[in-house]
Amino acid sequence: MTEPTLRLCGRELACRRGGRVLFSGLSFEVAAGEMLMLRGPNGVGKTSLLRLVAGFLAPVSGTVVLQGGRADTPLAQQCHFIAHQNAIKPQLSVEENLRFWLAFLGAGEGSLAADENVRLEEAIAALRLQALRHLPGGVLSAGQKRRLALARIALAPRPVWLLDEPTVGLDTDSQAALCELMRRHLEGGGIIIASTHVDFGMPATRTLEMRPPEQPAAVDGEDDWFGADAAAVQADDDGAAGEGRA
Amino acid sequence: MRAFLAIIARDVRLGLRAGGNIGTAIGFFLTVVVLLPIGIGPDMALLQRIAPGALWIALLLSILLSADRIYTADYEDGSLEVLSTGALPLELVALAKALAHWLIAGLPLAIIAPALGFLLNLELALAPMLLLAMATGSLALSLLASMGAAITVGLRKGGLLISLLILPLYIPLLIFGVSVTTGGSGGPDITWPSYLVLLAIVLLALVVSPLASAAALRAHLR
Amino acid sequence: MFNYLANPNRFLRLQGVVQPWLVALTVMVFAYALYLGLVVAPQDYQQGETVRIMFVHVPASVLGMGIYVFMALAHAFGFVLRHPLADAAAKVAAPIGAVFTLISLTTGSLWGKPMWGTWWVWDARLTSMFVLFLLYLGYIAVWQAVEDPRRAARIAGIVALVGVINVPIIKFSVDWWNTLHQPASLLRMDGPAIDPSILVPLLWNMGAFALLFITLLLYGLRTEVLARRVRQMELAQAGAAG
16 A cells, blocks of 8 residues: 655745744655654644645645655545544444545545445454444543544555644543554554654654744745735835835 | 545435434424415415415525534534545535535425415415426525535634625526416416526536535635 | 736835826816716706716716626636735725615615606616625625635635626526616617717716726725735734744
């Protein structure tokens, strides 16, 4: 499924939220079988970086490329993104929730109905959801909902996992189950980027320490059309009108 | 295709389970139909004359009432983000959501509307054409409603805004929908021309609504 | 050209130079056009003095419709070339267009009282203009409902483009609904059927209204650019304060 040459590279990324620069000039590299841990204080842009890789945010500058991935598929479709929200329907049972995502995300091409059932059972077993499978999503506790959300990433094979605080609300046993799931993904040549405060003890781990910018850096981008730093454009203007009227 | 059907199946199921609002929409429809004779007076001849138009207005208000939940739940619980990372283009996701809304809200209302018409002294001969026109037209009503829902998803006063945005777009459907059943009285018979124009508007909505919905959803997800 | 003007600083500079001249021109043309319309133009032998309402009503209606198309074009431009000034132009144009449409509705109603004996008639044209006014209200409401200006621009653009697709459909369906309206007399292929003594003042008034629109649009754009700049500075300050 995944080739050994898989490599996820972010180069010179800059991100702006609500008019202020979260980070700029940020680069990272994760190879197949490696996990990248994002660390840093709240509001430093960990979630934004994950959303940026998943394609929910456009970087102001810079690129994210998956080398060795499928060229015909957008990066977003090769990523599983576990956000703060769990994407669970309270009216549907645990199994119905999972069956929907399985049908929607697809279990890989050429897979048979039997394969899908196998994957479903595997996902349920991996996150210890057997006893809950017929309960509606609405009655689950916060930790149980989190496990159901995490089971989604075990359903459909995708090489890149983006996990935003995956352990929130999980007890120790469930954390161990998640670690096991992640270990198997890495052994299979997958890539994980996770924002977390817990050390998962994965074999190959890189860490990206994110720090708030010292001062708001000037970044080229659309917002600058209206920003005060648009004054910079005046400098490279032909100078006919000079400083203009104040 | 499988993913497309999966969305329809899930939304229909959600609509039928407790917490779905199809029952509320039908109740609203019934209430509007009862309010009319009370407001206008029980003049049977007058009611007969306004029955098709009144039923159409009640239909489009009821469909609009259930519209603002089309995307809200998916947006709030994060499902919409996952839906946007599937292999299925967001345009088709939007189309599936609109079709599901038609199946659980538009079509049932269109089917019971002629039945409620008897409360308004609707002419018996008009009922089949009214049913046909409403069943067809409600598809466009659902498509436009879901477009409004996509445009206003995540906004605090979304529900009110949908009405302001979408009701003007309902005017052509209302005009041709009504003229399907009122054309028979005097003058040339415009039943089928009206129906064909109605059909053309439905087809146009079938194209425009998914495109506009997907564009709006992308703008909101970014 | 557009690229050059899309930079707000250049725009502000240019607007500052052009504005006084534009205001003066608008006032002069308006004064002359109103003089022609209210004093020089003859009475209509059927409509009497009320025909003079047309010198305000027709330009307001034409611009009311035209500005909506302008907004859609501006947004299409903004979508393709990502010029934020194009979206801002559409945003600023909307209230102006809405007021012109409202003027058209009000003057239509004032004209209707002596002609039809009632303030409001569900005439096809008046009804279409009414629906157009509703479209303007929806569009303006979108800008107010979405907080992030860039997102608001995209959403408003979708609303404007869908609206402009629907304008001819609504027009067609309202005409179908009410076939009692007069045939459009100004836009005939074989030349206008209006007497030159009426047509010339009418064209002057249209020019005056168009100039008024351009003047207001540029003023509004200036305000919009400055307002967004203030917002940017506030955000930057909030960011710096941590």
